[in-house]
Amino acid sequence: MRRKxxxxxxxxxxxxxxxxxxxxxxxxxxRGSLSRQASNMLIPxxxxxxxxxxxxxxxxxxxxxxxxxxxxxxxxxFSGCLVSIALAERLPDPVRIPLSMIVGGLVAAVFGFxxxxxxxxxxxxxxAIVTLACCEIIKSMITNLKLTGGARxxxxxxxxxxxxxxxxxxxxxxxxxxxxxxxxxxxxxxRAIMAIRDNRIAAESVGINVTYYKLAVFILAAFFAGAAGTxxxxxxxxVKATSFDYNLxxxxxxxxxxxxxxxxxxxxxAAILLRVLPEMLRGFQNARMLxxxxxxxxxxxxxxxxxxxxxxxxxxxxRLKKKLSEAILARKAKADPPQEGGAx
Amino acid sequence: xxxxxxxxxxxxxxGSIYALIALGYSMVYGIAKMLNFAHGDIIMIGAYTGIVxxxxxxxxxxxxxxxxxxxxxxxxxxxxxxxxxxxRQAPSLSVLITAIGxxxxxxxxxxxxxxxxxxxxxxxxxxxxxxxxxxKVDGMTVLTLTVTAVIMIGLTLFINLSRMGKAMRxxxxxxxxxxxxxxxxxRTILITFAIGSALAAVASTFYGMTYVYIKPTTGSMxxxxxxxxAVFGGIGSLPGAMLGGILLGLIEQxxxxxxxxxxxxxxxxxxxxxxxxxxxxGLLGKKRAEKV
Numbered sequence: 001m002r003r004k005x006x007x008x009x010x011x012x013x014x015x016x017x018x019x020x021x022x023x024x025x026x027x028x029x030x031r032g033s034l035s036r037q038a039s040n041m042l043i044p045x046x047x048x049x050x051x052x053x054x055x056x057x058x059x060x061x062x063x064x065x066x067x068x069x070x071x072x073x074x075x076x077x078f079s080g081c082l083v084s085i086a087l088a089e090r091l092p093d094p095v096r097i098p099l100s101m102i103v104g105g106l107v108a109a110v111f112g113f114x115x116x117x118x119x120x121x122x123x124x125x126x127x128a129i130v131t132l133a134c135c136e137i138i139k140s141m142i143t144n145l146k147l148t149g150g151a152r153x154x155x156x157x158x159x160x161x162x163x164x165x166x167x168x169x170x171x172x173x174x175x176x177x178x179x180x181x182x183x184x185x186x187x188x189x190x191r192a193i194m195a196i197r198d199n200r201i202a203a204e205s206v207g208i209n210v211t212y213y214k215l216a217v218f219i220l221a222a223f224f225a226g227a228a229g230t231x232x233x234x235x236x237x238x239v240k241a242t243s244f245d246y247n248l249x250x251x252x253x254x255x256x257x258x259x260x261x262x263x264x265x266x267x268x269x270a271a272i273l274l275r276v277l278p279e280m281l282r283g284f285q286n287a288r289m290l291x292x293x294x295x296x297x298x299x300x301x302x303x304x305x306x307x308x309x310x311x312x313x314x315x316x317x318x319r320l321k322k323k324l325s326e327a328i329l330a331r332k333a334k335a336d337p338p339q340e341g342g343a344x
Numbered sequence: 345x346x347x348x349x350x351x352x353x354x355x356x357x358x359g360s361i362y363a364l365i366a367l368g369y370s371m372v373y374g375i376a377k378m379l380n381f382a383h384g385d386i387i388m389i390g391a392y393t394g395i396v397x398x399x400x401x402x403x404x405x406x407x408x409x410x411x412x413x414x415x416x417x418x419x420x421x422x423x424x425x426x427x428x429x430x431x432r433q434a435p436s437l438s439v440l441i442t443a444i445g446x447x448x449x450x451x452x453x454x455x456x457x458x459x460x461x462x463x464x465x466x467x468x469x470x471x472x473x474x475x476x477x478x479x480k481v482d483g484m485t486v487l488t489l490t491v492t493a494v495i496m497i498g499l500t501l502f503i504n505l506s507r508m509g510k511a512m513r514x515x516x517x518x519x520x521x522x523x524x525x526x527x528x529x530x531r532t533i534l535i536t537f538a539i540g541s542a543l544a545a546v547a548s549t550f551y552g553m554t555y556v557y558i559k560p561t562t563g564s565m566x567x568x569x570x571x572x573x574a575v576f577g578g579i580g581s582l583p584g585a586m587l588g589g590i591l592l593g594l595i596e597q598x599x600x601x602x603x604x605x606x607x608x609x610x611x612x613x614x615x616x617x618x619x620x621x622x623x624x625x626g627l628l629g630k631k632r633a634e635k636v
Contacts, residue, residue: 065437118617121624125379129575130620132568133613140610246568250444257441290452296445297427304434304442 011182014265018049018178022171029164037279039163045275046170047232050177052255052267054224057181059253060262061190062217063197064119067249068131069225071115071138072108074244076226078148080104081156081233088158097161097169097234101227108226109219111138116218120211132246142241153240154233161234169231177224181264184220193217194262258299349479351601352594357485357554359593360492364547365570366577366585367499368540374516374580375536378436381443382423384567385450386541390416390548391465391558392458398466405468413545420541421534429530447564454560462559465552488550495546496586499539503582512536516580569596569612576616578629587627 025042028034034042055069084100091099115134119127142148149155184190193213195203204210233239255274259266281288302308365387372380393415397408427446431439471483503509514522515532523529551566552558569592577588592612599611619627 059437065440118621122620123624125373125579126575126620126624126626128379129572130617133572133616136613137610137617140607144606144610247564254441254444257437261437287456289448290456293445293448293452297442297449300434300438300442300445301427301430304438305430306433308430 011178011185011264014268015175015178015182017265018174018268022167022174026167026171029167041275041279042163043166043170043231043235045272046174047228048252048255048271048275049174049268050224050228051252052259052271053177053181053264054221054228055252056256056259056262056264056267057184057217057221059256060260060267061185061193061197062214064214065124065128065253066131066221067128067246067253068115068133068135068138069221069252070244070246070248071131071135072111072222072225073229073232073248074135074138074142074241075111075229076104076108076222077229077233077239077244078142078154078241079107080226080230081154081159081239082147084159084230084234085157093161093165096159097166097231100159101169101173101230104230105223105227108229109223111226112218112220112222113215115222116215119214119218132249135244135246135249139241139245148241151240151242153238155238156233156236159234160237163235166231166234173224173227173231177228178264178268180220180224185262185264189213189216254296258296345477346479347601349477351597353479353481353485355594355597356590357488357550357593358597359590360488361547361550361554361566361589362570362573362593363586363589364492364495364543364550365566366573366589367496367582368543369571369574370577370579370582370585371512371536371540373574374582375512376424376428376533377519378428378439379443379571380428380540381440381567382446382450383540383544384563384565384570385447385454386416386420386544386563387548387551387566388454388558388560388563389419389450390545391552391562392454392463393545394549394552395463395465395558398468408468409546409549412549413542416541416545416548417538420537420544424534424537429533451560451564458560460560462557465556465558468549468553484550484553488554491546491550495543499543499582508532508535572613572616575626576619578626581626581628581630584626584628591627 025034029039029042051069051073055066058064058066058069080100080103083103084096087096087100090096111134115131118130122130143151184193192203192208195206195208196210196213200210229244251274255270256267258274259268259270278288278292281291302312365383368386369380369383372378372383390412393412394408397403397411398405401408401411403411423446427442428439431442471487473481473483473486475481503512511522511527511532512535514525514527515529519529522532547566551562570589573588573592574585575588576592577584577586579585595615596608596612599608603611623629
């Protein structure tokens with residue numbers, strides 16, 4: 001029981017921290033004291049947070065490797081933005097933007113369903129390559145369609161908004177994503193999904209409908225990716241489908257793995273860190289991505305190698321706390337020794 | 345008819361390049377059980393090595409190719425020792441992310457050293473072509489096909505007959521049992537990486553001579569396509585990688601010639617998805633029974 005209450009408070013803490021962070025940022029933004037560079041990053045970083053948290057649903061909770069998350073984002077972006085552009089003159093922003101985000105999310109959810117179907121038959125790396133393939137197919141479809149502006153990209157034009165106008169929608173989307181993920185993790189459905197991850201056959205044998213849950217996870221993750229994509233589209237004047245290739249999917253996967261599988265807070269903060277850090281390293285130009293690559297490899301080595309991990313674990317606050325509490329317990333035990341035969 | 349033959353030949357040419365790269369992917373996957381995402385970037389390094397060897401060092405073509413093979417093998421072994429070996433016990437996703445990190449590292453190293461503008465791959469000599477049924481067959485294509493065929497036969501013989509090949513098969517079948525039989529698993533994996541990277545270097549030579557222009561991101565698309573080919577044929581299976589590579593090259597070129605250049609990638613990946621839905625472990629992949 002104790003353990004459970006600690007877990008819940010961790011996710012709640014994430015939610016509270018994100019809300020607090022947004023309050024501060026909103027205050028700064030609307031007062032005009034946020035630099036141009038920082039305010040331009042607000043929406044993309046929020047979108048990355050949603051992408052990472054929703055991909056974590058597939059990779060962390062369901063345990064399936066997906067390399068096609070950028071495809072859902074792309075589908076959502078183009079369908080949602082097309083709706084938004086068409087309605088630009090007719091509906092006011094507070095109706096149009098949420099509406100287009102829902103449309104983008106729903107269209108992406110349909111694709112999530114379609115991509116989720118092979119997931120029922122394929123496992124591991126085979127599924128990874130199929131999701132990657134679907135992402136590439138989506139990319140060439142959108143690049144070749146006239147409706148979406150073809151290779152020159154879609155002109156967002158009348159639907160374009162700056163960070164000041166988009167921030168409220170971003171805040172709602174991010175908080176909603178975190179809330180849904182949080183509740184899902186605690187719910188019966190979430191536990192069923194994690195049971196499938198841990199042992200599919202055992203889960204099936206206790207009556208969990210694997211087909212239903214696998215598809216549901218893909219659909220839900222795609223919905224959030226699509227909605228985030230629509231929001232992302234609104235903060236650019238022109239978007240090209242070629243930016244949403246497997247490299248973007250991989251970038252989001254890196255965020256999820258670095259943040260920790262199944263951890264909401266991890267995804268949120270890894271997304272912020274990995275998006276803000278490269279911006280701060282802008283001064284180093286070419287060495288920027290080199291540093292990123294080296295850091296990535298070193299972090300993986302430090303967390304994955306038993307010897308290195310043991311070395312770094314010594315400095316972890318949780319470990320120190322544990323040591324401290326162990327020392328206190330030991331002192332207590334010395335003070336009043338346990339009575340023998342008490343358990344009987 | 346001439347279009348058909350020409351497409352067939354160019355498809356085989358592209359397919360051989362994919363097959364050579366896919367072999368490296370598949371060998372490493374079969375033995376180390378990891379997706380080496382950096383494999384595509386080894387091709388790029390191999391191509392740059394070729395350029396430097398010919399243009400700066402003035403090596404004769406054959407020596408240049410050998411240098412490229414040597415550099416790539418050493419690089420493959422270095423990557424395996426520094427980045428992958430420490431993670432042998434780690435979850436497979438950590439290894440995958442490390443491989444992605446290595447891929448970024450190689451691309452950005454190349455960007456720092458050679459710059460972002462593309463460089464031309466030197467012609468390594470002229471090969472006489474000939475004409476069959478009214479279709480001119482390029483000498484280069486003949487060379488590519490011959491060398492690929494020789495490598496495939498050699499590799500099959502090596503895997504099936506040599507002591508090292510036996511060790512490789514044993515490690516891929518059951519790592520723990522192989523270790524108990526006295527096989528050095530680390531050495532076997534190291535040699536697998538060396539062979540896989542050497543094949544990538546050979547592929548880089550053909551790639552450079554066919555497509556000429558090389559830039560730091562050159563490796564990623566052939567890498568992804570070869571990965572697709574390896575999965576298509578059944579990842580971990582060498583005949584599968586050869587078949588998958590050649591089929592993928594043929595599908596791509598035929599789609600380009602008969603349907604549309606713009607849609608060729610979508611068609612290639614679409615065929616892959618369909619094949620995997622029908623045969624979930626690839627064309628020649630082993631179907632493993634699930635044990636409860």
